[in-house]
Amino acid sequence: xxxxxxxxxxxxxRKYFWKLLFVSTVIFIAYMVxxxxxxAHQFSGNKWQVPAQIYARPLTLSLKEEITSKEIIxxxxxxxxxxxxxAAATGEYQxxxxxxxxYRRAFHFADGFQAQTALSVVIKSGRVAQITNLNSNxxxxxxxxxPWLITRLVSAxxxxxxxxxxxxxxxxxxxxxxxxxxxxxxxxxxIAPLSILRALFANIAAGRAVQGGSTLTQQLVKNMYxxxxxxxxxxxxxxxxxxxxxxxxxxxxxxxAYLNEVFLGQNGENGVHGFGxxxxxxxxxxxxxxxxxxxxxxxxxxxxxxYYNPRRYPDRLTERRNLVLRLMFEDGKIDKPTFESxxxxxxxxxSGASLRKNKHPAFMDKVQRELRNVLANPxxxxxxxxxxxxxxxxxxxxxxKVVTERLLKLEGARKINKLQAAMVISDIDSGEIRAIVGDRxxxxxxxxxxxxxxxxIGSLVKPAIYISALERPQEYNLATPLLDKPIExxxxxxxxxxxxxxxxxxxxxxxxxxxxxxxxxVPTVTLGMEIGxxxxxxxxxxxxxxxxxxxxxxxxxxxxxxxxxxxxQMYQTIANNGLQIxxxxxxxxxxxxxxxxxxxxxxxxxxxxxxxxxxMNYALHKVTLEGTAKRIKQHFPSVNMAGKxxxxxxxxxxxxxxFDKNILATSxxxxxxxxxxxxxxxxxxxxxxxxxxxxxEPKSLVRxxxxxxxxxxxxxxxxxxxxxxxxxxxxxxxxxxxxxKRPEKCGTKNPKVEERKSFWEKLFG
Numbered sequence: 176x177x178x179x180x181x182x183x184x185x186x187x188x189r190k191y192f193w194k195l196l197f198v199s200t201v202i203f204i205a206y207m208v209x210x211x212x213x214x215a216h217q218f219s220g221n222k223w224q225v226p227a228q229i230y231a232r233p234l235t236l237s238l239k240e241e242i243t244s245k246e247i248i249x250x251x252x253x254x255x256x257x258x259x260x261x262a263a264a265t266g267e268y269q270x271x272x273x274x275x276x277x278y279r280r281a282f283h284f285a286d287g288f289q290a291q292t293a294l295s296v297v298i299k300s301g302r303v304a305q306i307t308n309l310n311s312n313x314x315x316x317x318x319x320x321x322p323w324l325i326t327r328l329v330s331a332x333x334x335x336x337x338x339x340x341x342x343x344x345x346x347x348x349x350x351x352x353x354x355x356x357x358x359x360x361x362x363x364x365x366i367a368p369l370s371i372l373r374a375l376f377a378n379i380a381a382g383r384a385v386q387g388g389s390t391l392t393q394q395l396v397k398n399m400y401x402x403x404x405x406x407x408x409x410x411x412x413x414x415x416x417x418x419x420x421x422x423x424x425x426x427x428x429x430x431x432a433y434l435n436e437v438f439l440g441q442n443g444e445n446g447v448h449g450f451g452x453x454x455x456x457x458x459x460x461x462x463x464x465x466x467x468x469x470x471x472x473x474x475x476x477x478x479x480x481x482y483y484n485p486r487r488y489p490d491r492l493t494e495r496r497n498l499v500l501r502l503m504f505e506d507g508k509i510d511k512p513t514f515e516s517x518x519x520x521x522x523x524x525x526s527g528a529s530l531r532k533n534k535h536p537a538f539m540d541k542v543q544r545e546l547r548n549v550l551a552n553p554x555x556x557x558x559x560x561x562x563x564x565x566x567x568x569x570x571x572x573x574x575x576k577v578v579t580e581r582l583l584k585l586e587g588a589r590k591i592n593k594l595q596a597a598m599v600i601s602d603i604d605s606g607e608i609r610a611i612v613g614d615r616x617x618x619x620x621x622x623x624x625x626x627x628x629x630x631x632i633g634s635l636v637k638p639a640i641y642i643s644a645l646e647r648p649q650e651y652n653l654a655t656p657l658l659d660k661p662i663e664x665x666x667x668x669x670x671x672x673x674x675x676x677x678x679x680x681x682x683x684x685x686x687x688x689x690x691x692x693x694x695x696x697v698p699t700v701t702l703g704m705e706i707g708x709x710x711x712x713x714x715x716x717x718x719x720x721x722x723x724x725x726x727x728x729x730x731x732x733x734x735x736x737x738x739x740x741x742x743x744q745m746y747q748t749i750a751n752n753g754l755q756i757x758x759x760x761x762x763x764x765x766x767x768x769x770x771x772x773x774x775x776x777x778x779x780x781x782x783x784x785x786x787x788x789x790x791m792n793y794a795l796h797k798v799t800l801e802g803t804a805k806r807i808k809q810h811f812p813s814v815n816m817a818g819k820x821x822x823x824x825x826x827x828x829x830x831x832x833x834f835d836k837n838i839l840a841t842s843x844x845x846x847x848x849x850x851x852x853x854x855x856x857x858x859x860x861x862x863x864x865x866x867x868x869x870x871x872e873p874k875s876l877v878r879x880x881x882x883x884x885x886x887x888x889x890x891x892x893x894x895x896x897x898x899x900x901x902x903x904x905x906x907x908x909x910x911x912x913x914x915x916k917r918p919e920k921c922g923t924k925n926p927k928v929e930e931r932k933s934f935w936e937k938l939f940g
Contacts, residue, residue, distance in 0.1 A: 180231035188598070205917050218424065218432065219401075223561030225338060226329045229542060230322035231282070231566040232607065232762070236296060237317035240303045241836075241874050244273060247296070249569050253323050255459040255525075265291050266464040273298045276309070280461065282321035285563055285763035285771055294318055301872075323568050324455070326534050328543075329445050335530075337451035338559065340768075343346065343463050347451065349430070350508045351474040355499055357391040360430070365392045365421030366414050392417040393890050395433045399801070439473065440480045447480075452530070457485065459525040467509070468520055471499040485524045492522050493546050535571050537597075537613030538564075538760065541740075544626075545761040549773045559767035564760050565607030567600075570838075570871070572600045574610040577866035582844070583616050585862070589853060593766070593846055597624040598863060599743040599758075600840045606747060606756035606779075609838060612739075625739045629722075630828045630845060633733035634694045634856065635742055635821035636715075638791055639747055640703045640731060641691050643714045645787045648913040653688040653790055654889035654905060657698035664728045672728060674700045676736050677822070677855075686894065688794045688907065692802030694820060696732055703731030717782045719744040721754055733823065743841040746832040750792055750817070753783030785881040791909050792817055792878055801860035803857050804833065810865050815876040818864065820856030827851055829859030836874035840864050885911045890917065895919055 219815065234250045237244065251258075251268050256277070260270045272295050281291040285709040293309035306315045329335050341349075353360050359367050367390050389397070396416045401409060406757040420429060438446055439453040447456050450473060454462040458469050464472075476483045477496035483492045497518050504514040533539075542564055550560070582594045600610040613623035622628075626653065644651040659682040666672040672698050681697065690698035703711055712724040722739060737745075740758065748755040756779040763774040795817035803820040818833025829844040829852060842863035846852055852859065887909040890897045896914045897904050901921035 178251065189731065191921055215423070215621055218420065219488075222234070226327035227546075227560045228327055228337075229325045229539070229562045229564060231325050231372075231564060231568045232609075233319045233322040235317060235319040236303050236306065236755070238303055240305060241301055241873050242299050242303060243301055244275075245269065246569070246872055247275060247298070250320060253568055254320060257460075262293070262674060264464070264872040266460055277320075279318070280321050283561075283563075283765070283769045284319075285403060285765055285774060286844045287858055288769075289321070289549050292318070318443055318670065322563065325564065325566060325568070326532065326539065329532075334448055335442065335445045335452055336435055336448040336454065339431075339434050339449065339451035339462055341427055341434075344434060344450065345459075345463055345465060345470060346465055346480060347508070347545075348465070348474065349463070351471055351499055351503055352434075352477075353391075354479060354502050354508065355474055355484070356394070357389075360391050361426055363390060363392075363421075365417035365419070366390060389413075390417065390509065391433050392421055392429055394435055395429060396420065398436050398438065417806040427679075428604075435771075437477060438480060440484065440679075442527065445532070456527055456530050457524045460628075467500075467513070468517055468522075471496045471503070471517075472522055472524075475499045485522050487767055489522045489761055489916055491777055496522065506933075533618060533620050533897045535566065535575075536568055537611040537623050538608070540613065540620070541608065541611055541624045541626060541760045542607070545759065549761065550764065555772070557940065561765040561769075562761060562774065563763045564764075565602070565762055566760070570600055571610040572611050573870040574600055574840075574867055577863055577870065578612045578615055579617060581862050581866055585815075585844070585854070585859065588880040591853060592843055593848075594852060595624060595847055596842065596844045596860075596863065597628060597739045597843045598840065598867070599625050599739045600867070601743055601747060601758055603747060603834060603839050606758050607762065608760045611760075624843070627738060628843070629736040629738055631733055631823040632735055632737050633821040633823040633828060633830060634696075635745075635819055635830050635832055636730065636735055637691060637694065637699050638731040638795065638819060639714045639718060639745070640699055640706060640711055641687065641794065642749070642783060642787060642791050643706045644687065644702055644712050645790050646783070648787075648910040650915075651687060651702075652887075652889070652894070652909050653686065653794060653907045654891075654894040654909075655687045656684045656686055656892070656894045657690050657699050659683055659685050659690070659695060659698045662697060662701065664700070666727065667727060676730060686889075686891070686905070688797060691794045694803045700728065715745070717755075718748045719757075721803070721882075733763060733821065739841045739843050742830070742832055742843075743839060746819075746834070747839055748782055749788055749795070751779070752785045752881075753781055753788040754779040755782045756780075763929045785885045789878055789881055789884055790908060790910075795819055796876065799833070803855075804861055805830065806857070807865060809834070811873060812870065813875070814873050816868075816873065816878055818861075820858075820861055825851045826853050826855065828858050829854040831860035831864050833861075833864045834876070835868070836876050838871075840867060842867075876909045880908070883910060883912055887911065887914055890919070897921060 229836060248270065256266055256268045259267050259269055262276045263277050265278045265280055268275060276295050278293050279291060282289050284583045295307040295309055297305040302489065306318060308315050327335055347833065363519065393413050396413050400416060401413055435449040435451065438448055440447040440456060442456060447453055453473055454460065454465055458465060472492065474487060475492060475498065478495065483495050485492045494866055500514055500517055503509050504511065509888065578596045578598060582596055587592055588590050595920065596615055598612040599608065601608050611625045613625040621799050631671055661673065661681060663673050676696050685695060685698055708726045708728065708730055712726050715724060720737065722737065724730065725737060744758050747758060757777050761775065763771040766772050796815060797802045799816050799818055804818050807816050814835065816833055816835045818831060821830030827845060827849055830843045842860040844852060844854060844859040886906055888897050888899050888901065888904045888906055889895065890901065891903045891905050896918040898918050
C-alpha cells in the first residue's frame with residue numbers, strides 16, 4: 176500500500192502565502208474599484224429622484240389694486256409667515272392700522288430670481304395706496320409674494336425630498352448635527368474607531384443609548400446604498416464605502432448629501448427625506464427660518480423618526496430635544512441662560528397639512544393632464560421641476576366649502592339625496608383657472624365632473640343666440656320686439672315640438688333684452704330660427720366650444736352636452752368683451768436648475784366686436800338685477816355682477832355661470848343617474864355662486880363704453896328709436912351708427928312686430 180503523507184497546514188500556508196496575498200489583493204482592489212464606481216455613478220450624478228413641485232399662483236400687489244387687508248393676511252398665513260409685533264427677519268410680518276410690513280422671502284420665478292426684501296404696504300378704502308421698499312426706502316409700483324407649494328408629485332419610489340444647499344442651512348443646525356451625530360466629522364476619514372469606543376462608554380454611563388458610533392459618512396452610505404441588514408459583511412461594506420466617499424469627495428459635499436438624504440419621518444405612503452422637506456412637514460416654513468427649538472427638534476429625531484414622532488410622542492421628543500440642547504451647551508455653542516430658558520418650552524409642530532397628499536384633487540387632475548401634454552417624458556417630471564399653476568388656494572378652499580355645505584342644505588330642505596356638483600372658477604382676463612371642484616367629496620380623486628361630466632346646458636346656450644342676433648345691428652338691438660306666441664316645429668324625430676316658457680304663459684311680444692333676462696323659451700326659439708341653427712352653431716364654436724353640435728331646433732334651448740369647464744370657456748369669451756383665451760391651469764415650468772422648460776404663450780384672439788359683447792354683458796347684468804338671478808342683487812346690493820341661469824328638462828340639471836369684474840364662476844348641480852333634482856338654475860346652482868361670493872371680496876363689474884356705443888331711446892312697443900322723453904320709451908345702450916339719424920317723434924305709429932314673419936314662417940307658411 177502506498178504511504179499517504181499528512182500535509183502540514185503551516186507549511187502549505189507558507190508555500191502559498193504570497194500567491195494568496197496577491198490574489199486577495201487583486202480581488203480587494205477590484206472590489207474597491209467596483210464600489211467606487213457604484214458610489215460615483217449615484218453620488219456624482221443625479222443622486223435622487225426629486226418630485227415635481229406644484230405651486231399656486233403668487234399674490235401680486237399693485238398700486239390702486241382692489242384688495243382687502245383680510246385677503247392679504249389670508250395669503251401670508253397660508254405661506255407660513257409669522258405675525259409678530261415688529262417684523263425683523265425673513266418670513267415675518269406685522270400689521271396695524273391698515274399697514275403691513277412684510278419681510279418677503281427670496282424665490283426663483285419662471286421670469287427670474289426675486290431677492291428677499293422688506294416691504295411696507297398701506298391699504299386704504301379697499302385698495303393698495305402705497306408700497307415702499309424698506310431696504311432702499313423707495314416707492315415701488317408692485318411686488319409679489321412667493322407662491323404657495325400645493326403639492327409634490329412623488330414618483331413610484333415613494334421618497335420625497337426638497338433639496339437644500341449648505342448655504343441654506345442655519346449654522347446652528349450644522350453645529351447640533353455634528354455634536355450629536357459625529358463630533359469628529361472633520362477629523363476622520365470616513366470611519367472613526369475612537370468615536371465608536373467613546374459612544375460605547377457614553378451609552379454605558381448614561382444607561383441608555385445617547386450617542387451613535389457610526390459617522391455621518393457611514394450613515395449616508397447606509398441610507399443611500401445599503402439596506403438595514405445587521406451583519407458583519409454589511410457593516411464591512413459600509414466602512415469601505417465610507418472610506419472611498421471620504422477620499423473622493425469634500426466634507427462639505429458629504430455633509431450636504433447627508434442633509435438631503437437623512438430619513439426624518441413618514442408622510443402617508445411617502446418617506447420624508449432631508450431637512451429641507453422636514454422643515455415644511457413639521458413647521459410649515461423654510462429651513463433657514465427655523466429657530467433653535469425647531470432645529471434641535473429635527474436633529475433629535477434623526478435617532479428614530481417614528482419613536483420620536485412629535486405629533487404622537489411629544490414627551491419623548493421633548494426629552495430627546497433637551498438632550499441635544501444640553502450637548503450644545505456643554506460644547507459651548509449656546510450659553511447657560513439660553514439653554515435653561517428653552518428646556519421647558521413645549522414642542523410645537525404644524526399639522527403637516529401643507530404637504531398632505533391629494534390636496535385639491537380636481538384641480539390637480541387638470542394640472543396633470545396639461546403636464547402630460549407639455550412634459551411627455553416622465554423622467555423630466557421626476558427631476559425636481561417647478562410647475563407654476565394658476566391655482567388661487569383661498570378660492571379653491573372656499574369653493575370646496577360651499578359645494579359641500581350647500582348640497583347638504585339643499586338635500587335637507589328639499590328632501591332629496593345623492594346630489595352631485597361641480598364648479599370651475601377662472602380669471603376673466605388671463606384665462607387662468609383659479610379653482611376646480613369635481614365632486615361633493617372634495618378630497619375624492621376619481622371621476623372629475625368639472626372636466627368630464629357632459630350634461631345638457633339648457634338656457635346657458637341662450638347668450639350664443641342673442642349675441643348672434645346682436646351681431647346684426649341693422650336688424651336687432653336690445654329693444655327689438657320678439658314674438659312670444661305658441662309655435663310648433665318638427666323635431667329631429669319628425670314629431671312636432673311645441674316649446675313652452677317655464678311659467679307656461681305667453682306674453683305676445685317682449686323686448687329682446689327682456690327675453691334673455693327672464694330666460695323666456697318661446698321668444699328665444701323664435702329668434703334662433705330667424706338667425707338660423709347653422710349660424711348659432713358657428714357662434715358656439717367662436718365662443719370656444721369644440722364639441723360636435725347637432726343642428727336641430729332644440730339647440731336653441733340647450734340640447735347640447737358640455738362639461739362645466741367647457742361652459743366656463745364659453746362664458747369667458749363673453750365676459751372678456753369678446754377676447755378669447757384658452758382656459759389653463761399651468762403657466763410655466765422651470766428645471767431643477769431654474770431654466771425655463773415651458774411657458775404658456777397663447778395670445779388672446781378677438782372673436783366678437785367689443786360693442787356687441789358690451790350689449791350682451793349689459794343684458795346679463797340685467798339678469799342679476801331683475802331676471803332669473805335677481806337674488807344676487809339682494810345679497811350684494813352695492814356690487815354689480817352678471818350671469819345666466821340654466822335649467823334642463825325635468826329639472827335634471829341646474830346651472831349658473833356668473834362673473835364680477837375679475838372672476839368667472841360656473842356651477843352645476845345634478846345627479847349621476849340623470850334623475851330629476853327638482854332644482855332650477857336659480858334654486859340650485861345659483862346658490863353656489865352666491866355662497867362663494869359671500870366668502871370672497873367680489874369686485875363690482877365695470878365696463879367702459881366702447882367707441883360707437885351710446886345710450887339710445889326706444890319705443891317699448893315697436894322697438895324703434897325715438898326721441899328722448901317719450902312716455903313709453905325705454906333707454907338702452909345701442910350701436911349708434913346703425914340707428915336713424917332722426918329718431919321718430921313720440922307717438923308715431925309703426926307697423927306692428929307681428930307683421931314681420933320669422934324665417935320658419937317664411938319657409939313653411
